[in-house]
Amino acid sequence: MRGKFLKINLEKEINQFIQGKNYYSYKFMGAHLAEENGVMGYRFTLWAPRCKSISVVGDFNNWDGTLNTMVKVHEGGIWSIFIEGLEPGEIYKYEITHKDGKKVLKADPYGFYSEKRPNTASILVDSCTYPWGDGRWIGKRRRSDILNGPVNIYELHLGSFIKESENGFLNYKEIGQAIINHVKLMGYTHIEIMPITEYPLDDSWGYQVTGYFSPTSRYGTIEDLKWFIDHCHRSNIGIILDWVPGHFCKDQHGLFMFDGAQQYEYDDFKMYNNPGWGTANFNLSKTEVRNFLISSAIYWIKEFHFDGIRIDAVSNMVYLDFGKGPGQWLPNEDGGNVNYGGKEFLRLLNEELHNLNEGIITIAEESTALAYVTSKEEQEGLGFDLKWNMGWMNDTLKYVELQEEDKKFNHNLMNFSMMYAYYEKFMLAISHDEVVYGKKSLFNKMPGDRWQKFAALRCYLTFMYCHPGKKTLFMGSEFGQFSEWYFKGGLDFHLMDMDEGHKNTLSFTKELNNLYKGEEALWKLDFDPKGFKWIDPDNNQQRVLSFIRYGDKMEDTLIIVCNFAPITYYDFKIGVPYNCCYKEVFNSDEKRFGGAGEIMAEVLFSVKDYIHGMEQSITIKVPPLGAVILKVNN
Incomplete structure (x- = not known):
């Protein structure tokens, strides 16, 4: 038919x-x-x-x-x-x-x-109608306020989640079912797939595109991809598309010099040439190009039911000198480096996507200190829903890689992010870019012996999940994969059958995901200063950070203590906000996670004792390289 x-x-x-x-x-x-x-x-x-x-x-x-x-x-x-x-x-x-x-x-x-x-x-395709079964999900999405809910994204690369052969690819349905099973088991709210808009070179991971309306045929047909998205929704999993509207590859069959001249790219070589990536920048001031790109974004949302778009390399679209040296770029009419056409395009893109009233989310991967990325009201605002917090990512990863004695002199790397946490609506992201090209896996960024690496990974992830902002974690980090990501190979899921450490870490991440979703204090006030308060941000000698996450009600309140030293602290006193009881609800050092078992089973009663600017205090046990979460227990 x-x-x-x-x-x-x-x-x-x-x-x-x-x-x-x-x-x-x-x-x-x-x-x-x-x-x-x-x-x-x-x-x-x-x-x-x-x-x-x-x-x-x-x-x-x-x-x-x-x-x-x-x-x-x-x-x-x-x-x-x-x-x-x-x-x-x-x-x-x-x-x-x-x-x-x-x-x-x-x-x-x-x-x-x-x-x-x-x-x-x-x-040529026949635009047959796919029999979608995700109506309930789409209706819920349109009614929901995603920014005031839990967002915990599992970022993945379709070709290397699992691999059957060196050169072969699994079908969208085959790999999709495996992904759905894993993500549903682990309790993530969304997945984000690295670009699947058609691309010629596997090594580009999809970031150098030739087909902005064509799902890559590596993994099957259009209907196969729709099946995958549909079944994600049926399993209550959102799916976000990684999308690259800033630049495109120069392969002869693609957009470059399409009609014999600069059609999709800028006219001037210094404007269109992207030396860092060997690509050409789109002319974002040209109306036909804007039609093309905005239509592409709308196409993926309307025709494929994607729940959001993560826009790659926003800085490259906003700054004329991004990734370029002296003499390689042209200033704007005011002599500056801001691409006015690029900013206008991004504002228009976000406006049109949100005008769809589909309840979708737009995320900016923006690597500079550009202001108003998530603002819709300011004249300079770009209108994104979320911005990757690259500063938090760079600082905290630098800290956890330090040797023990160096951490006390760099404690500010862990607390500085709260100085600007409410300038934008941030997402904390540990992405593929941080576990590739010699940067090591998240597990192997942690110093020390094997036990310390696993413990530090658990502590770091707990800190990340409790810090204000939505979350993104790249595949493999959830079970402490040893090796860094390699796009031609699959994840080392077999490690779970060979090593208790990886199996325990997977269980830990699963429970952390479910704790995150179940505790409103960890997401309800992510973008409101009322949702966070330091207890002690400056304890560099003991390498401990302690803070409070608030919800709408007193009984939602959580106390978080993260210890980045391989030392157990007994009789550790901290200030607390209320005169009441507190109960440990999560401890990264539990033996079932591979920890030492330094837990607190008893209910703790606050006492009147002024410390950390608060009238009440409790005395707790803090595990080595461990994180503790306590909750008001009335």
Whole structure:
């Protein structure tokens, strides 16, 4: 049975596109099944303003560019043709003739599916309707306030979560079911998948894209991906897409010099050249490019039901000199380094995505101190929901890698983040970038012997989960994988069968996830200063940090004590906010987690004893390289 086919006013859609007001351009650009004059076929529409001519070529016409020549239907550079009799599954490209007569074959920028690499042609699809079963999830998502709820994201790379062979890939359904089982067992709220927009080189991990509307064929079909997302939702798991709208690769079949000149990229070499990544920067000031990118984001949300988008390399879009040296960039009209067009694009992108009223979330990977990233009201605000807290990540990882004696002189690395914690709505992220290219796995960042590494990992994760901000953790860290991430191999899940340390760490992370979701104080007031208070941020001699997380009610209150020294502290006195009882609800040093078992089973009663600026105190036991969470117990 045929699916939907093209039924639109093409002239109206094209005019809106040229004016920069068509954010659903995927509905008519590219190749669409259509019925015209009673005949079925495909309508091809393409934007290429500076070329001489264009033809559609493929196996169906023996790649002969003289047979199916497109007609220029708008002076803004829109070309179109209807080819009758074509069937889904046909491969095709555009043969583009430049002004100088040179002919180049290009994949469709709006292609919905692509050949598996190393082949590069686009593939005709029948836009059949997938039988979604996630209506309850979508309705709940639209009604929810995600920023006032728990967000605990498991970041993963589809090709290396599990691996059957060195060069093979599992299908979206096969790998998807394994991911769903693991994530559901572990208690994460969301997964974030590294880019699956079609890309030519495995080594780029998906961050150098050729198909902004095409899910990579490495893992199967469009329907297979929709099945995966649908079944994530049926299992109450959200799914976020990692998306790269700042730059694109220079492979010949892609967007680079598409019509023989700078079409998608900036005109000036110093503006479009991205020397650090060997890519070309999008011209984010051009209306047609904005149409293209915003339409791509909307496409993934509307057609694939993604719950949010994490935008990669925001700094590259905002700063003209990002990743460039002297003489490699051009200043703006005011002589500065801010890309005004890039900032305007990001504001427009966030506005349009939130206008969908789908309850989705946008996340910025922004690595500088740029202000107002998550602000919607300020004139400079970009309108994101969350910003990765790169400062927190860099500081805390630097601290935990220090040897024992050096930690006391760098204690500020662990407490400094609270000086700016409420400037933005932050997400704490330990991502793939921190466990690759010789940086070591999260486990092996921890100094000391094997026991100390596991203990320090548990303490660090507890500190992370209790610190204000939403959470993202890269795959493998949840069970203390020894080796750093390698995209050609799978995770070392077999370690759980060989080593109690990894099995215990997996159990620890599972319980930490569930504790996080169940305790409102750990997420309800993430972005409100009322939700946090230091008890003692400055105990550098003992390497201990203690603080309070508040909820809406007194009985939600949590006391957190994190000890980054391999020493047990007995009779450790801390100030507490209320004259009441306190009960230990979590201890990273429990024997079942692989710890020493320095726990407190008894209820603790506060006494009137002024310390740490509070009238009441309790005396506790603090485990070595361990974290303790106490809760008001009335």
